[in-house]
Every structure is written in structure tokens, then in C-alpha cells.
Amino acid sequence: MLMPEQIVYDYILPPKTGGIAFVAAGESLRITDLAGLQVVDMAVFKRDNPRDKLSTSYSRTRYKPRPGEKFVPRDKLVPGDILLSTICTPLMKITADSAERVGVHDVHHRMCNRELYEYYGYPGRRGCHEVIADLMQPFGLLPEDIPDTMDLFMNYHHDCGKGHWIIEPGVTRAGDFIEFEAISDCIVALSNCPMDVIVPVNGSTLSPVHVQVWES
Amino acid sequence: MKRIALPHTASSTFRPVLSRPEWAADRLLVSVLKQDTESGGAAFMDAYVSEGWNVLEAGSATGDIDSDAVAFGLVEAVKQVRSQTGSAATMFVADRGMASAVCRAVMLAHRDDLLGSLCGLVTVDAFAESRAPALCKELAELKNLATIWAVHRTDRALRERTLKHHTALQTLGRETHFLVLPVAARSLAEQLTDSRDPLGRETRWLLDPVHSRSA
Numbered sequence: 001m002l003m004p005e006q007i008v009y010d011y012i013l014p015p016k017t018g019g020i021a022f023v024a025a026g027e028s029l030r031i032t033d034l035a036g037l038q039v040v041d042m043a044v045f046k047r048d049n050p051r052d053k054l055s056t057s058y059s060r061t062r063y064k065p066r067p068g069e070k071f072v073p074r075d076k077l078v079p080g081d082i083l084l085s086t087i088c089t090p091l092m093k094i095t096a097d098s099a100e101r102v103g104v105h106d107v108h109h110r111m112c113n114r115e116l117y118e119y120y121g122y123p124g125r126r127g128c129h130e131v132i133a134d135l136m137q138p139f140g141l142l143p144e145d146i147p148d149t150m151d152l153f154m155n156y157h158h159d160c161g162k163g164h165w166i167i168e169p170g171v172t173r174a175g176d177f178i179e180f181e182a183i184s185d186c187i188v189a190l191s192n193c194p195m196d197v198i199v200p201v202n203g204s205t206l207s208p209v210h211v212q213v214w215e216s
Numbered sequence: 217m218k219r220i221a222l223p224h225t226a227s228s229t230f231r232p233v234l235s236r237p238e239w240a241a242d243r244l245l246v247s248v249l250k251q252d253t254e255s256g257g258a259a260f261m262d263a264y265v266s267e268g269w270n271v272l273e274a275g276s277a278t279g280d281i282d283s284d285a286v287a288f289g290l291v292e293a294v295k296q297v298r299s300q301t302g303s304a305a306t307m308f309v310a311d312r313g314m315a316s317a318v319c320r321a322v323m324l325a326h327r328d329d330l331l332g333s334l335c336g337l338v339t340v341d342a343f344a345e346s347r348a349p350a351l352c353k354e355l356a357e358l359k360n361l362a363t364i365w366a367v368h369r370t371d372r373a374l375r376e377r378t379l380k381h382h383t384a385l386q387t388l389g390r391e392t393h394f395l396v397l398p399v400a401a402r403s404l405a406e407q408l409t410d411s412r413d414p415l416g417r418e419t420r421w422l423l424d425p426v427h428s429r430s431a
Contacts, residue, residue, distance in 0.1 A: 004385045005372045008396035009414075018426040022414045088304050126428040138411040190248055194428035 002030065002214055009213035012164055013040075015206035016133035018192040021213050022047065023182040027047070028095065031190070032177040032210040033140075033153050037170045037203030039193040041111050041128040041149040043136070044091045047185035050139045053147045054091060056107040058084040062172045075158070076103040077150070086147065091186055096179035099153070099173045105178070106151035109165070112195050120198045128191035134188040151193070152178055154201060177210075217265050222272075222293050231265040232274040235265050242304040244271040244425075245279055246290060246321075247406055248314045248368035260405040267420070270301055277402055283317035283347070290321035294330050305423045311404050312368075315342035319351035320367035326358055338364040338415075340397070343377040352381055362391035363421050366415055369399050393418055 012034070013019050023029045031040055046052040046080065061073040062084055076188070079102065083092045097103065112127035132144035153176070156169045192209055195201050222232040232288060246265050251256060257275070264271050274290055294306070306325070310318035318339070325331050335358070342365065343350045355361060363385065367378045375396060385392040397407075407415045 005376050007394070008373075009370070010379065010382060010394040011392075015423075016428045018428075019421070020414075020417060054245055082364065128428075131426055133430050191428070 002212065006214040006216070007212060008215055009211070011211050012179065013190060013192045014208050015192055017185055018128075018135050018189065018191040019149070020146060021124060021133050021188045021190065022213075023092070023186045023188055023212055024211050025178075025182050025185050027213055027215050028094075028179055028181045029092070030177050030179045030187060030210075030212045030214075031123070032175060032212070033151055033170075033172040033207075034174060034210055035205075035207035036172050036174045036176065037153070037155040037172060038207045038209055039106075039195070039202055040152040040209050041132065041191040041193055042152055043132050043147055043149045043189045044085075045136070045139070045141075045187040046085060046089060046091065046188070047187050050090050050136065051145065052085045052087060052188060053145075054150065055084055055086040056089075056148050056150055058086065058088055058152075062088055063065055075108070077107055078103040092180040092182050092184075094178065094179045096177070096210070098178070099172050099176045104153065104155050105214050106154035106194055108154035109151060109154070109156050110148050111146075111151075112193065112208050116198070122197055127157040127195070128193055131194075132189045132190040135191075136187075138188065148189075154193075167201050169200050169203045175215070219264075221274045222296050224370055232289065233270060233272045234293075235261050235273065236301075237265050237268060237270070241268045241270050242295070242301055243263045243269045244301065244306045245309065246273060246274065246306065246318075247309040248286065248290070248318050249273070249275050249311045250313060257405045259410045263411075269298060269307075273389070275332075277341060283314075283320065284316075286317035287320035287324060288342055290318070290382060291324045291328065293329065294321075294325050298330050299340070305334040305336070306331050307338070309338045309404070309408065310342070312340045313345065314343070315339040316345045316347040316351055318405070319348060319355055322358075322361070323351070323354055324395075331360075333360060334362070334417075334423045335360055336362045336364075338366065338408075338422070339417050341371075341374060341378075343369055343381065344374055346372070346401075349377075350380070356385055356390065359390070364393045364395060364415070364418055364422060366395045366397055369392055369396050391408045391422075393398060393422070
């Protein structure tokens with residue numbers, strides 16, 4: 001249980017904004033979807049070398065097998081799974097996912113960005129990519145250095161029959177959360193997804209999320 | 217950069233100095249740092265001036281100060297600066313032991329309509345000061361005041377008191393950030409100067425958050 005005296009960072013991230021949480025090894029991060037159905041794009045970087053950054057592909061496919069376990073590339077991440085970097089550095093471990101359907105987080109899709117909005121008739125809008133690139137600029141990273149994100153609470157799944165991906169409103173209810181424990185000292189860049197056009201990925205209204213870091 | 221010593225009527229240890237960029241800037245950062253124990257003040261001032269802030273330094277030579285005198289002195293100095301610059305945003309930074317004086321100054325400046333449309337307040341260990349809780353409660357009424365409540369890691373009871381106030385502000389819908397500083401924290405000036413430091417980062421974004429609106 002999260003105790004007040006353990007909290008080291010607490011902030012409510014408003015819709016359409018981004019923020020950073022610094023999470024030291026051993027500390028935990030909780031992102032709570034305050035109203036439900038809100039997606040948060042999350043990029044993770046190693047604090048002492050931000051170029052060592054989240055790889056959702058390795059996180060799905062380079063998990064350490066149990067003895068005798070067959071290699072199975074997975075399509076989602078659930079509690080117990082480790083977020084790995086692009087060079088397989090263990091960054092954070094998923095420790096809890098309170099939604100009724102566990103593991104409904106996109107780990108295949110790149111962020112919304114300026115081009116997506118422009119192509120679909122909304123020129124000039126900035127997406128999660130621009131937000132996260134701005135957040136990481138002080139750390140010496142350029143927009144092209146930003147990795148694919150883990151899109152928390154995003155309901156994105158494949159339709160094999162139709163041969164394409166399906167984006168649907170999320171499954172989170174108000175107060176649902178996901179938790180991570182940092183294995184390395186991490187910089188976690190978060191974009192409260194601004195998508196309120198094109199697809200109903202955030203339900204009918206954008207809403208804030210609660211970001212908390214605590215020590216054990 | 218221009219540096220101007222402002223006339224004042226407060227105590228002899230209170231020497232407000234305004235540093236301004238060469239170009240016109242309408243953002244004002246008011247810093248009250250403990251100069252006897254803190255280092256990095258010049259780099260701090262350089263950093264924020266280069267980022268487009270007018271910086272009003274109102275350091276106290278000792279921590280032994282009359283907070284009411286400092287509060288009135290600050291408001292007097294802000295008034296002088298505001299007569300020379302615009303008033304888009306004002307941010308106050310209070311070092312450890314200075315929160316009561318600065319909180320009172322924010323309230324007085326609000327009453328004198330000196331704050332502009334956006335106002336920020338950054339404090340360190342504010343709730344260690346006996347007068348701070350009442351002043352902070354008063355400040356909670358200001359809807360346009362965004363706050364950062366930084367607190368040192370070692371005092372758990374102080375952390376709890378600070379978090380409780382922060383949570384109360386969240387309930388009121390205020391923009392508020394709670395942050396525990398590392399055990400071996402650098403001086404406040406050094407933390408604020410470093411754009412990669414958690415407190416330096418959070419302070420820069422307090423009145424200018426990263427967002428998805430068109431540039």
C-alpha cells in the first residue's frame with residue numbers, strides 16, 4: 001500500500017501536457033487514470049545515459065525464459081515483465097496493473113505526431129512525439145532519438161482476418177493504475193495523449209492522470 | 217545583461233538587485249536565497265536571464281531575518297520592477313527558512329495587483345517554519361498560483377505535512393507539484409540552475425508546461 005511518508009514525487013498531469021518523473025532504482029512509479037479511458041504515452045531512459053532507452057520490442061521478446069520454456073514473442077506486457085532498453089538494459093519491472101483486463105497497453109504503435117494530425121486535416125497540432133521530444137531536449141536528445149513508447153491504457157490490438165490494427169477506447173475505469181519498480185535510475189517522460197480527433201482512443205473527453213513516485 | 221541595485225527601505229541585509237536581459241522580457245523571477253550558506257548564485261542568475269527572465273535577487277546575508285520586513289521589501293522591489301517591465305508572469309523562489317517571508321510577499325503582491333496573469337511559487341521545507349502553514353492556507357485561495365513544494369528527504373514528518381498541503385491544493389484544483397529532494401542535495405541555486413535537475417526542470421515548466429498546443 002502506498003503510504004504518504006514514502007511519496008517522493010506527486011503531480012497531476014493535465015490533459016495535453018507532458019511531464020517527467022525521475023525514478024531511482026528501487027523506487028516505484030504509479031500512473032493512475034483518474035477519470036478512465038485516458039492514454040498516457042511513456043518513454044523510459046536510463047538516467048546516466050539517456051541514449052539507452054526503452055525498446056518495447058525487446059521488452060516483449062527478450063524476457064528471460066524459465067528453464068525449458070519455449071521462445072514466444074508476446075503481444076503485451078503484464079505484471080512481472082521487465083521493460084528493457086534498446087541494448088537490453090533492465091529499466092523497470094511492471095509490478096501492478098489494476099484494470100479488470102490486465103495488459104491493455106499498446107507496445108506496438110508509435111506515438112501520435114504532427115504528421116498524423118496534418119494528414120487527417122488538423123495541421124499545426126503537436127502530438128505525443130513532439131511533447132516527449134521537448135521533454136527530453138534538455139538531456140541532449142533530439143526528436144529522432146525518441147523511442148517507441150509504451151502507451152499506457154491504450155486499447156490497440158490486431159485483427160488478423162482484416163490484416164490491420166484496431167484502435168478502440170480503453171478499458172480503464174476511474175482510479176485504475178499501473179505500477180513499475182525501477183531497476184535502473186530512470187527518466188520517465190510522459191505525454192498525456194492529446195488525441196481528441198481522428199480516433200476515439202481517449203474516449204469522449206481528455207482527462208488528467210496522477211503521477212506518483214515513492215520509495216520502499 | 218544589465219544589473220541594477222534597487223533602492224529599498226528594508227533591513228540592511230536585504231539588498232535587492234535586478235538583472236535583466238538586453239532584450240525586453242516580461243517574466244519576473246524573484247529569488248530569496250540564503251547567501252551565507254548557498255553557492256551558485258551567479259550561475260543561477262546567468263541561466264535564468266539567458267532564458268528570458270528578469271531576475272530580482274533579494275538574498276539575505278544571514279538566515280536571521282525579520283520576515284515581515286523582507287516581505288514588504290520584496291513587494292516594494294517588485295513594484296519598482298513592474299513599473300519598468302511588463303507583467304506576463306511572476307515566479308517566487310524561497311530558500312529554506314525564507315518561505316514565510318516569500319509567501320507573505322506573494323499575498324501582498326496579489327493584493328496590490330502586481331502578479332500578472334501567471335504566478336508561481338517554489339519553496340523548500342516551507343512547513344518547517346512556524347508561520348508557514350497559516351500563510352500557505354491563505355495562498356491556497358489564489359487560483360492562478362502554481363506551486364512547487366520541495367522538501368528534504370530526511371524529515372519524514374515534514375514530508376507528510378508538506379504532502380498533506382499539496383494534496384489539499386490538488387483537491388481545490390490548483391496546479392501543485394510535490395517533490396522530495398535527494399539526501400545530498402546541492403544548494404537551491406545549483407539545483408535551479410541545472411536544467412537536468414528534477415527541481416530545476418520542474419521549476420522551468422511550472423509556468424510554461426510542455427504541451428501539445430501548436431507552437
